Amino acid sequence: MQLDEAKNQFIQTWGALGSSWGINRTMSSIHALLIASKDPMSTEEIMAQLKISRGNANMNIRSLIDWGLVKKQFIAGERKEYFAAGKDIWEIARQIAKERGKRELEPVVNMVGELQNVEDESEDAQQFLETMASLQDFTSKVNGTLDKFIKSDKNWFYKSLMNLIK
């Protein structure tokens, strides 16, 4: 297999994965492209490789920077901005966990908190509150683990995971 072929394969799969996880296809394709590239790339190069417009490239590069997945790189003597993705998969996972946790876990935690003060005494209400309580238990545990993971270095996580899966 040729290197280019392999890279394309990777970009494809990574892009599809992203889109089925609610991250847009272009954003994850750019991410994959940068992960697979040895050198930082300019907006122009990204546009050319993925055949996308300037606006689209720019917007998604910004999102990747917001998510902490991509960094600007200045190249001596060049005026253009270059972009590079971290290559450490653990770091990438940690970064994604952090963002998604913030954006999607927190709303649930907040909702469940508010739901505690239902006055109703019916059996129906009892059961609902029970489920909500267990949801709260669950999310707070997931949140806690996520926090540890986010603050951890690879090594800590690795050890704990090994421990977890025995």
Place this chain on the structure above:
Amino acid sequence: MQLDEAKNQFIQTWGALGSSWGINRTMSSIHALLIASKDPMSTEEIMAQLKISRGNANMNIRSLIDWGLVKKQFIAGERKEYFAAGKDIWEIARQIAKERGKRELEPVVNMVGELQNVEDESEDAQQFLETMASLQDFTSKVNGTLDKFIKSDKNWFYKSLMNLIK
């Protein structure tokens, strides 16, 4: 707070959460509705509660059944089908992990496996292969943990998690 109000709140939030995780809003709303309901519900009732069409209701109920999140319930003397969601959050999480793992993690594992036979010897290729190797390492560990989690009962997971977060 009224029970109905609380339930609506829950349906709303759960629906939004699903849609930002690549699951359609109606599907997660129905799921939430069934989680919050003491008794199993018919298609008619679901349609009325969420103000959605028959077709939409049917399709999404089927998806929920495919995912193993909802079960048919037969009610004595009734001809209609009734539906109920499991209320155990751990079981729900396990079910979702299982489905998503199958649908989205496996393609990555397969791709990375295939990518091993790149013949190129350049530095660029070296680096790419290194990243892919670490990706493989990562996915196989996640996969392994997921497997354990899926096969586990709540208690096993709980203990390991407690252990994990010290």
Place this chain on the structure above:
DNA sequence: TTAAACTTTCAGTAATTATTGAAAGTTTGT
């Protein structure tokens, strides 16, 4: 200060995804 080199924005449009509702299909009781 000017203009070239580059980045960002955004209104319009395209592509994708979800929903409707009516028609076709199925099951069950008589």
Place this chain on the structure above:
DNA sequence: ACAAACTTTCAATAATTACTGAAAGTTTAA
């Protein structure tokens, strides 16, 4: 066998989300 009660399908349509490209904005070097 019939028809009522129910479920499923799917073509048309609506809603959402992503993308384009040109124009506006910004930075830098001379």
